[in-house]
Amino acid sequence: MIEFLSVNQGRILGDLEQHLYLSLLPIIIGLVIAIPLGMLAANSRWANAPLLGLSSVTYSIPSLALFIAMPGIIGTKILDPINVVIALSLYTTALLFRSVLDGLRAVPEPVKQASTAMGMRRARQLLTVELPVAIPVVAAGLRVAAVSNISLVSVGALIGVGGLGDLFTYGFQIGSYYYIGSGIVLSVLLALIADVVIVVIQRIATPWTRARAAR
Amino acid sequence: MIEFESVTKRFPGGGVGVEDVSLTIPTGKITVFVGPSGCGKTTSLRMINRMLEPSSGRILHDGQDVAKLDKAKLRRGMGYVIQQVGLLPHRTIVDNVCTVPFLLGRSKARARADAVALLERVGLDPVIAKRYPAQLSGGQQQRVGVARALAADPPVMLMDEPFSAVDPIVRESLQDEFLRLQHDLGKTIVFVTHDVDEAVKLGDQVAVFGGGGRLVQVDAPEDLLGRPRNAFVASLIGRDRGYRRLSFVPARDLPSHDVVTVSTDATTREVHETSERTGKSWVLSVDSDGRPVSWLDGRGDGDDLGRVPVGNTFTDDDSCRAALDGALASPAGLAVHVDADGRVVGGVGHDEIARYVTSLRSAEGGTAEDAGQDAAVEADA
Ligand SMILES: Nc1ncnc2c1ncn2[C@@H]1O[C@H](COP(=O)(O)OP(=O)(O)OP(=O)(O)O)[C@@H](O)[C@H]1O
Ligand SMILES: [Mg+2]
Numbered sequence: 128m129i130e131f132l133s134v135n136q137g138r139i140l141g142d143l144e145q146h147l148y149l150s151l152l153p154i155i156i157g158l159v160i161a162i163p164l165g166m167l168a169a170n171s172r173w174a175n176a177p178l179l180g181l182s183s184v185t186y187s188i189p190s191l192a193l194f195i196a197m198p199g200i201i202g203t204k205i206l207d208p209i210n211v212v213i214a215l216s217l218y219t220t221a222l223l224f225r226s227v228l229d230g231l232r233a234v235p236e237p238v239k240q241a242s243t244a245m246g247m248r249r250a251r252q253l254l255t256v257e258l259p260v261a262i263p264v265v266a267a268g269l270r271v272a273a274v275s276n277i278s279l280v281s282v283g284a285l286i287g288v289g290g291l292g293d294l295f296t297y298g299f300q301i302g303s304y305y306y307i308g309s310g311i312v313l314s315v316l317l318a319l320i321a322d323v324v325i326v327v328i329q330r331i332a333t334p335w336t337r338a339r340a341a342r
Numbered sequence: 343m344i345e346f347e348s349v350t351k352r353f354p355g356g357g358v359g360v361e362d363v364s365l366t367i368p369t370g371k372i373t374v375f376v377g378p379s380g381c382g383k384t385t386s387l388r389m390i391n392r393m394l395e396p397s398s399g400r401i402l403h404d405g406q407d408v409a410k411l412d413k414a415k416l417r418r419g420m421g422y423v424i425q426q427v428g429l430l431p432h433r434t435i436v437d438n439v440c441t442v443p444f445l446l447g448r449s450k451a452r453a454r455a456d457a458v459a460l461l462e463r464v465g466l467d468p469v470i471a472k473r474y475p476a477q478l479s480g481g482q483q484q485r486v487g488v489a490r491a492l493a494a495d496p497p498v499m500l501m502d503e504p505f506s507a508v509d510p511i512v513r514e515s516l517q518d519e520f521l522r523l524q525h526d527l528g529k530t531i532v533f534v535t536h537d538v539d540e541a542v543k544l545g546d547q548v549a550v551f552g553g554g555g556r557l558v559q560v561d562a563p564e565d566l567l568g569r570p571r572n573a574f575v576a577s578l579i580g581r582d583r584g585y586r587r588l589s590f591v592p593a594r595d596l597p598s599h600d601v602v603t604v605s606t607d608a609t610t611r612e613v614h615e616t617s618e619r620t621g622k623s624w625v626l627s628v629d630s631d632g633r634p635v636s637w638l639d640g641r642g643d644g645d646d647l648g649r650v651p652v653g654n655t656f657t658d659d660d661s662c663r664a665a666l667d668g669a670l671a672s673p674a675g676l677a678v679h680v681d682a683d684g685r686v687v688g689g690v691g692h693d694e695i696a697r698y699v700t701s702l703r704s705a706e707g708g709t710a711e712d713a714g715q716d717a718a719v720e721a722d723a
Contacts, residue, residue: 241428244393244500245442245490246417259432335432338474 146290226268
């Protein structure tokens with residue numbers, strides 16, 4: 128096993144790096160798009176229903192179909208990793224949009240009223256009160272998105288860009304459980320680490336949620 | 343000064359918030375809105391700082407129609423304590439208090455230092471400054487809410503049931519602190535409550551709201567208690583309004599008379615002799631400075647002599663309610679009248695207090711009997 132790892136170090140590290148890139152870049156893109164969309168939906172009745180519908184539809188498209196259809200839709204090469212990044216960004220946006228919306232809606236009414244009553248204008252209230260108070264809900268969505276992206280990237284191996292998924296397909300081809308096993312272990316480990324990192328960041332960003340528990 | 347001019351608020355679903363309210367809220371005074379749940383108190387308050395807009399009529403602040411003012415600026419000049427407190431959960435207590443000063447762009451260090459002083463002023467321990475709202479009790483949160491509304495030193499305060507989440511004892515001490523604070527600050531305050539006791543205690547002026555969001559009566563508290571306009575107001579202020587009203591009758595002119603006193607080091611025999619000579623069954627023991635200590639039973643046995651400590655005494659600045667409380671708590675039925683230094687100047691019996699108050703009433707032209715007045719009020723409604 129150790130020998131296997133040291134011999135294949137280059138390949139495994141390369142796949143790991145690609146896996147990280149393919150799964151985490153969409154998280155960042157998704158978050159950046161989902162926050163303004165969520166704020167829009169929370170504040171405008173007419174934008175709410177269409178955006179909600181769009182996000183449900185997007186989330187229900189099978190991932191493999193999306194990976195394969197992507198080059199046809201945006202004219203990229205079939206093996207271009209950008210296909211996976213864009214497809215996962217769509218999923219992540221759809222999922223985080225719901226989280227941002229839910230988080231903003233869960234801000235207690237008295238908190239919003241008090242901010243208004245003290246003379247905060249709408250934009251400031253959204254950015255400095257409602258969004259920060261929504262962080263725990265958004266972070267819960269981020270954890271789901273991170274773990275699901277990390278496992279979805281492996282599916283990309285079926286179209287030739289899969290990060291660690293590449294280890295499964297190659298392992299199957301040559302009948303080596305070492306490749307398959309290390310692919311599985313590494314992707315599970317990656318998901319766990321990503322989850323822990325998000326939890327830690329959230330805790331640092333929201334000291335008040337710990338205060339409540341400590342009361 | 344804040345003026346309501348025929349203000350009506352109807353909600354989109356057809357619900358009536360308030361109906362044709364006209365009212366003047368004087369500068370530097372406490373105006374209390376009181377009435378049963380759903381009568382439009384909060385709605386009226388929220389129209390003052392434009393959280394809600396009237397359907398018709400207008401509200402003037404110092405002569406200017408508030409509808410023409412910038413909402414955010416208007417609100418920053420009016421401290422608002424909302425009914426459900428609404429502290430910002432993600433900010434520490436001190437930063438919650440600093441919300442408006444920060445919005446106004448004041449220096450953070452200065453604002454925080456002022457905020458900590460303000461926390462003390464509303465009776466909170468400054469150690470809580472660094473905590474988060476979830477770590478405070480309901481009563482503490484309400485005090486922070488009051489401190490937050492005061493932080494930018496606004497001339498106007500809008501307070502929606504600010505003391506509702508605390509038990510009666512804490513509430514009373516908060517009310518006392520509040521009155522002390524207002525005595526120093528002299529702000530224009532609109533205070534909402536559905537507790538009549540709170541309304542008459544705090545208000546310079548009390549506005550009673552009734553069903554359908556209508557204003558039923560606006561009066562000084564003593565006039566409200568003395569002359570409820572109709573059966574609704576009478577029932578709101580309750581059967582014991584005569585007793586409540588005593589709070590507004592000064593004790594100064596009560597027919598206080600001499601009481602029989604003995605020194606605290608008088609012997610049992612001396613006490614018995616004094617009692618026999620004067621025909622009083624209870625005598626008052628006073629210390630060497632003339633301050634009352636306890637009531638002694640003139641026919642009591644042993645060293646103890648049925649000793650009852652003197653509870654509440656009253657001074658010229660107290661009300662007849664304080665005097666009556668003292669008289670009812672005394673075994674002799676006498677309230678002890680003391681001067682500013684606490685020295686006994688006389689006493690007055692509960693029957694004498696009752697006679698005095700009744701005589702004031704007939705002099706005012708009111709009906710002597712409470713029951714008679716209730717009946718009259720019901721008849722005219
Ligand atoms: N946003 C709203 N939409 C529809 N109706 C409303 C709205 N806000 C208040 N109302 C109605 O207006 C009336 C007055 O409500 P308001 O909140 O002013 O009462 P309140 O006197 O403050 O009562 P409470 O003592 O319970 O706080 C109530 O009948 C209420 O149902
Ligand atoms: Mg209310």
